[in-house]
Amino acid sequence: MAKGRKIVPKGPSPPDLSSVQLKLLPDPSGDSPSPGVKFGDMKHDVSIPKSGFFRKGDKPSAVFWSPNPRYDLLTEGTYAVVEMLQGKKWIPAYDDDDFSLFFKWNIDNGSSYGLASLEWEVPDSASNGVYRFRHFGSSKKTIGSTTEYFTGASSAFAVS
DSSP: OTTSOOSSOOOOOOOOOGGGOOOOSOOOOOOOOOTTOOTTOEEEOOOOOTTSSBOTTOOOEEEEEOOOGGGOOOTTSOSEEEEEEETTEEEEEEETTSTTEEEEEEEOTTSSOEEEEEEEOOOTTOOSEEEEEEEEEEEOSSTTSOOEEEEEEOOOEEEO
16 A cells, blocks of 8 residues: 555445335325424524523524424435524534534424424534524425425524
């Protein structure tokens, strides 16, 4: 390797088996939000600590009304973002490919409506400032209807 020689010749590429993969979960059949709310609305907003701000290592969280995330896997996008306020603009700071931000989807225990829980373990490297959660998703009213996209945002919270 130090002399620039290849030690192991390149082998054959693996076959593309995507057309014969088993699908064990059925497609979602359609979702509707809880009466009086829209997808992306908050069920539980961020609970601000008594100090008025979060510290590094704290875990702010928020819960959004959200349909099954399998309507669109958002492979070129994201389900969850922590945005930082810079001037008058919200700039993405962390998203769901960062190990500090957790996105969990489940069914509300008291109903059959979906919820997206976002939790951020504030990393030591986070800058002091004002942040918020933003949730992105998609839904269908029925299995044959068109996909509709939505977004929701939490209240702002401070990190110091």
